[in-house]
Amino acid sequence: MTTRTTVTDGLRSLSxxxxxxxxxxxxxxLSRARRDEDDLxxxxxxxxxxxxxxxxxxxxxELLPLVADRVHEWHTRMGMERSPLDGISCC
Incomplete structure (x- = not known):
């Protein structure tokens, strides 16, 4: 190893x-803000x-199939025991 690569590696590590x-x-x-946006x-x-x-x-x-997978996580995070949706039974 040369001195240049050692210094470069050290600077990358410091950075x-x-x-x-x-x-x-x-x-x-930031993760809490993202989760709140996802809930909204x-x-x-x-x-x-x-x-x-x-x-x-x-x-x-058109977005319902994307959200349907996360309904269980959402309603438990909102404090609901069961899904509030009639058509989606996740628990």
Whole structure:
């Protein structure tokens, strides 16, 4: 190994350590914000099935198969014992 590769590897390691040092405190906050956005998206897509009038239901009906896989995770996170949807029984 040459001195140049050793210095380059050291700088890469230092850069990765600094990146982790600055990003680590925000990782939990960002994951919680993403989960909240996903929950809101799920509610918007399932609004018509939940009995809430949705003016965009024509567009969101195509997204139902994508959200149907995550209904169980969503309703348990929202504190519901069973799925509030009649057509989807996950528990």
């Amino acid at each position: 990765a350590g600094l990146r982790e040092f600055y990003e680590a405190p925000y990782r939990r906050t 998206f799920t509610v918007v897509v399932l609004a018509e099935a939940l009995g809430v009038p949705n003016p965009a239901s024509y567009y969101t009906v």
